[in-house]
Amino acid sequence: MKNALLAAALAFTATGAVAAPEKYALDSGHSQVVFSYNHLGFSTTYGMFAGFDGEIMFDAEDPAASSVAVSMPLMSMFTGWEKREAHFMSEELFGAKEGDMVTFTSTSIEVTGENTALITGDLTMNGITKSVVLDTVLNQKADSHPMENRPWLGFNATTTLSRTDFGVGMAAPYVSDEVEVRISIEAGKAE
Incomplete structure (x- = not known):
């Protein structure tokens, strides 16, 4: 059976029947990056x-051949307290300027299960780029979003970052x- 599947895959490749990755644009209205950290052992602070801006090149036949590129303005960070946000953007921490971005560009995808990878x-923040791994779940893939009437994807992901790694x-x-990071995104097939 395994040989038959391999032969079929090779035949599709030889005839050009392999589907190419399709472009999906992030739905910024239904996508979030939430972070949390421990404050002096007393509480957990959230932000x-x-x-968002970004795209997913999604290959349904070979998810490992997919890719993602996302960016968001650093100054869009929201923590619920303006003084904290001002401190984060100050020279003591980010030294943020208008137009500074946080970006993530995938370099590889390892499929770990039917809907997981x-x-x-490369995550770039504060002018520093580090490799990070997102533990990702494909929540749903629909051929037609009930309101948008086009193909749609939804993902959740988690990772842990070190603040000192990013200065x-x-x-x-x-x-x-x-810093614990939880990501939930939706993306619609680009028109």
Whole structure:
């Protein structure tokens, strides 16, 4: 049986019947990046980013051949307290300027299950690029979104970052160096 499947795959490849990755654009209205960290052992502080832009090149036949590229304005960070956000953007931490972006570009995808994968990519933040791994779940793939009437994808992902890796380690380890990141995105097939 395995040989028959391999032969069929080779035959499709030889005849050019292999589907190419299809472009999906991020739905910024239904996508979130939420982060949290421990504050001095007393509480967990949460924040999020808005203003996404990005695309997924999704290969349904060979998910490992897919790719993702996302960007969001650093200054779109929201924590629920303006003084904290101002401190994050100050010279003590990010030294943020209008137009500074946080970007992620995938470099490889390892399929780990029917709807799961480890997406490795380059995360650039604060002018520093580090390789990170997103533990990812494909929540749903629909041929037609009920409101948008076109193909649609939904993913969740998690990772843990080190603030000091990105040059914003002030008060670590008292304020946790580890930042938990939870991502939930939707993307529609580009028209």
